[in-house]
Amino acid sequence: MKNIYEFLKSLQNEKRLKECQLLIVNDDVQAQIASDIVTYLGFKPFVLSDFRANFGDDLLSFSQELQEITKNLSDYYKYKKENKILISPIRTISFPLPKERCFDEFTINFADNINIEEFKSKLYNWGYYFVDIVTSEGEISIRGDIIDICPLGSELGYRVSLFDDEVESIRKFDIEDQKSQKEEIESFSINPAFLALDEQTFEDINEKVQTISSDAFVKDIHSLGFWYLGDLAQYLPQNLNSFITQEALSELDEVYVFEEKRVNKDKFLLTPQIYSSKNYQEINPANIKEFISFHKDKKITIISNSEAKVKSVDLDLNDKNIKYIFENLILNLIGDDEVIISLNKEIKKRRKKKVKLVLDELQYNDFVVHEKHGIGQYKGIEPVVVMGAKRDFVILQYQGEDKLLIPVENLDTIDRYVADGSSYAIVDKLGRGSFAKLKEKVKDRLFEIANDIIRLAAARELVNGIKIDINKDLISTFQKTSGFAYTKDQTRSINEIFSDLSSGKVMDRLLSGDVGFGKTEVAMNALLAVISSGYQAIFVCPTTLLATQHFHSIQKRFEKFDINIAKLDGKTSAKEKTSIKKSFENGSLKMIIGTHSLLDIKSDDLALVIIDEEHKFGVKQKEKLKSLREDVHIFSMSATPIPRTLNLALSKLKGMSSLLTPPSERLGVRTFVKEYNDKLIKEIILREKRRGGQLFYVHNNIASIEAKKKDIEDIVPNIKVDIIHSQIKPDKAEKIIEAFENKEFDILLATSIVESGIHLPNANSIIIDGADRFGIADLHQLRGRVGRSNKEGYCYYVVEDKKSITQDAVKRLVALESNSYLGSGTALAHQDLEIRGGGNIVGVDQSGHIKQIGYGLYLKMLEDTLATLSGEKTQDKKTVDIKLAISAYISQEYISEDRVRLELYRRLSKVTSKEELYTIEEEMEDRFGKPDISTKQFIELILIKILATQKNIQTISSYEMNITFVKENDTKESIKSSSKDDDDIISATLGYLRR
Known part of the structure; x- marks a missing residue:
């Protein structure tokens, strides 16, 4: 800090500060310090992220840094005043970076006409990801006459509603809960998510990318395009008047471990250096008021982001001897004639937001638990025509190819089956009644557990x-x-x-x-x-x-x-x-x-x-x-x-x-998806060894784990490997872990047994073999084994043959790699872990029961039992069987993506009040436009379900114009609608229920 401040201050005193156009520093931390100093001295800083990739790396896992570099370089070129300084870590500036002509933007205004095909093509060439739901920067979703987009550097998305091809309204929306703001805006600007490339240039780069030898899991412009910009990129030090800190120079040797495609080292050695400060010292005074009184003969500057902080340290805002600057800067220095003290605390920039929108993604063939029929397999949503009316049903398969059709309005009766990761579900037989008996058995055991919990709590309360x-x-x-x-x-x-x-x-x-x-x-x-x-x-x-x-x-x-x-x-x-x-x-x-x-x-x-x-x-x-x-x-x-x-x-x-929030000094885990080869494994191991670290190697098959150990030892001779899995006795396993912690060997080869409860800060790389065979929650947990200290963690999801795994598995792995697809990544993983956490509270001896009925149903039963024994009233869940001859479903024309429709069906099936229903309806209209007839009728069907539940009605059915209502006591009542048309049947049913 003091070196940079003294250097820039001396340039400012000599009226030469604009000579410093590029400041090369060591890393992100130094870049932030330099940015605060530059701002304090009245100049405009533009800071590039610390880009620690090596040439040819798959850049999906560096997408955050690349987006920030793109955004900040773009802003730097657009800013036309002279008082600007570009600040860059040494690793970033040692790559050729995009030239000014790669950056552009355009504006969408109210009442503009948009040619949708040209618009799609342009944003595709500009590097935007086309997704179902926009959850992060650089993504776009086009659904009929609704366009959602989140440009780089924007915390909110923009929702454009079209009437034909004309912009009818523009509103901002929250990418976490997808809800848009009420106020309309006049216009907004769109910048490139990668670079502003025309179609030909985009195709040329993509063509180059396809031909190169790379272990990138998906070869496209997003993963490798940055390395093949050709004459679109340049080395910035040769174009800008640059200065470099001594710390950055000392990093040069490490930067050039991988010299391929790097600028000549001499270019940096010739850059003028910023030498150690002679006149300034960094300070951290405990009592600020007292410290100032000792230096009152000097020029005093206090920096704070609020007046409240100034008052809290007993300083007088009217004191003419103190200069107050109200900015969010951190600068604490003393020199021969000045003192600068900041009252602000460092706020670590969080890389990822917490996801509120959980997309509970049911995959085809996933196991689910039906509260009455037990464990079945999900086989998708299918439209079924009953009595001439079309409805959507969820298909569950049970033993002997038996199928259960569940109306989507009753989707709340099923839950994803979650056990302990190693458990594989056993599908139940339909109609045998064995699941009901099993539930009773579990209920009895839960009653004992809940009784114990309450009795002990009551005794201690006295x-x-x-x-x-x-x-x-x-x-x-x-x-x-x-x-x-x-x-x-x-x-x-x-x-x-x-x-x-x-x-x-x-x-x-x-x-x-x-x-x-x-x-x-x-x-x-x-x-x-x-x-x-x-x-x-x-x-x-x-x-x-x-x-x-x-x-x-x-x-x-x-x-x-x-x-x-x-x-x-x-x-x-x-x-x-x-x-x-x-x-x-x-x-x-x-x-x-x-x-x-x-x-x-x-x-x-x-x-x-x-x-x-x-x-x-x-x-x-x-x-x-x-x-x-x-x-x-x-x-x-x-x-x-x-x-x-x-x-x-x-x-x-x-x-x-x-x-729920990690400490600010925790770094994220850099994630890569790779296809297995010996050369890759060797490079990963040696890279971690070079930085003095150790590795986890997860191989989830005890039968072949010894052979895997020999493979690793053959690939990297002289490497020390030890094995741990569930069949090794606890005392021996403990000794192995202790030896690993004491750095007696390099690689801990293990099954997924290591996914929790081990804190080994020196093990910062993990290789997960056969990653496509793990659930997303397990992958997320395993990734959490590394990056536990202040060192960056590296996680490698490795698959045997990428051609043989499903598209679904590819999608999930790439989602985890780039973290752009947040809904199905960390949020879903957290949901599984949350359910397991509840099982943990009860104790490991319950794993048998949990495996039989799944964590979700087990915990629901435990919650109900606890509530009953605590004297709370618990109402039995009421269900309504609706057999109305009306076409009611969320149509594919309205929402084309199955997973989004399924998520809305799930949410609507759980609704218990009219207010909740109308809130979701409002959200659907906001996100997807006005609902079509079948979708509108499905929302009315949910309203019928809510009202019928409140009136203790068990069944509603219709034949021709007759509508019959059956109550809990089996009493029946029938009414007639004015016609067989859907809208008349719905109107008559609602009229009866509202009476």
Whole structure:
């Protein structure tokens, strides 16, 4: 920071700052610092992303950086004033980048005429992805007379409604929930998603891409076009007056590991360097007001993004000796004659938004669970004509080729079958009644479990808890030593725990959150609060490895606070065990971290038990921990999210907290999809070895795992590989993991057993063999094994032969690679994991029941049982059988994509009020235009279902002009419509139901 500031400041003083047209820095972090300095000095920065690809890489997994480079270069060329500076990391600028003529834009105005074919062609050539639903930048969807598009750099999409070929309205819409804003706008601009190429140039580049030798999974302009721009690209240093930081120069050797197609290294060596600052120092004053008073003879500048922050540090906004700049900049420097202090905190730019729009994508042949008929296979949606009227039905196949046709308005009676990843569903037999018996058996067992949960919660509620005094100053000091800013979720969870601990009641709280989201940091706040109050605590883990990991991290964080900690596990000698237990009993030892060895620990001052990975402990073990002392506080942690509804059911019995946002310093995982070859595997392994890391290799077949080990050793001689899978005994598996953590070997070859509960920050590459055979949730979980430290993780989804896998599998893998297809990626994976998280709470001994009926139905039954036993009224779900001779379905002309229609059918089938129905109808009209007759009639059919449910009607049927209603008590009533026409039957039915 100080070097760049001093250099640019001296240029500004000499009125030569405009000579600096290009500033070459080390990485993204330095680029942001430089951007803040340039802005502070009154110039306009344009920052290029740190583009860390190697020549020839498949760029789908770098699509975010490429889009940002395209957008910012475009903005740089468009900005015609002289006070602009381009800032680039060394790796980015060492590639030839697109010339100015590659950037263009055009505007769509209200009342413009659009030739739709020419428009499609232009945006295809400009690199836009044509999709069903626009969920991120650089995507477009054209549905009849509705155009949705999200240009680069835009947080909102634009929805254009056409009347014939004329623009009738333009509105912005939210790409997360797809809802558009009410206000219409006059116009908006569209920039290229890749580059502004004409049709011929686009074809020429695409042709080149098809002929090259590359291991890219899909060879197209999006994955490889950037490498073949030819005379459309240039090396920027030769055209711009450039300066380079010393840190960037020191990166040159690493940049040139892969020299192919890179500019001559000497060009950078000749670029003028920015030398170390002599006159400026970076500062971080604890007391700003006091610091300023020591330097009041200097020019003082305070930077803040709000007046409130200035007031919070007791500074006077009217003080004429201080210059205030209200900007979101970070600059903290002291020089011979000036002081600059920023009150702003660094905000890490999040790469991906949280997805709210979950596309619950049922794939052909997926297993589903029907609440009455059990597990079947989904075979798509088919139109069926009944009594001359057309309706859509979901087809489920059961044993013996039997088929069940479910009207789409009753789609809420089925759910996707989710088990534990390794389970394969067994299809039920229709009409045998065995599924009903199975449900009763599960219900009885759930009744026992729910009873236990409630009884224990009630017993602990009657006991007075140990009241903990929270030392806020000490906690504040501790939080500052973490070296990072807490997420909002962490802060909220800590406050919830402190509220429990100081309430005088016994705490029983569960914290859920992915590994690496900061659960241990939350737990350490609780530990410090309890120990500083004069009490003791234990931290229980399911494995020696986890206990060792926690012992090292907690000991390091607590060393400044004079708290003695011991570790007690299976490896502790008998002599040490006796000594540790004695020290804990007499109070000289304040905290023990360990495994099951802690189940019989004794002490009068024990106030807090923390249980990590609590689902891995049996009910009896958890009870033993709770009985160590009847008023002991219990804080449990779990690495899987808990379903919202179960969360609500359980939260009446115990405290629930969750961490949903990752810490700001976590980097994303760079994902590639590849076809298997030995050369590729060798390159991946050696690349990770070059940066001092280790790898996971997932091969999900125990029978051939030894042969796979030999293959790897043949491909990369001298590499050390060890194996882990479910048939290896737990104590041996633990030793293997520990040896891996101690870097005694390079590759952990494993089945999908490694998908959770392992935190190994030095393993930052993962190869997943046969990736097309994994579910999307499992792929997402496995990818989460790497990128857990501040190093970037690399994930390789490898398939044996891309020609032999289904189009569906290709689509899903490429979606995960580029992350542009968010609806079917992380959101769906999270949904599966959420369901599993609920199963984890109940315990591993329930996996048999879960496998038989699927997690979804199992949890729904558990929620109902908990609610019943808690004294809440639960209503049996009412169903209505509608057999009206009307054509009612969402037509393919209205919505052509099956998956979108299925998603709307699913949502409409779950509607229980008129308000919900009209909200979805409004959304459909907004997204797809006015519904046609059959779609409008389907919405009216759902209205009939809602009203009939409220009136306890079980069946509605029609024949000719007669409409019959059957109530729950089997009483019948019939009415006549004015004709057999669909609209008259609907009108008469609604008229009767509204009476």
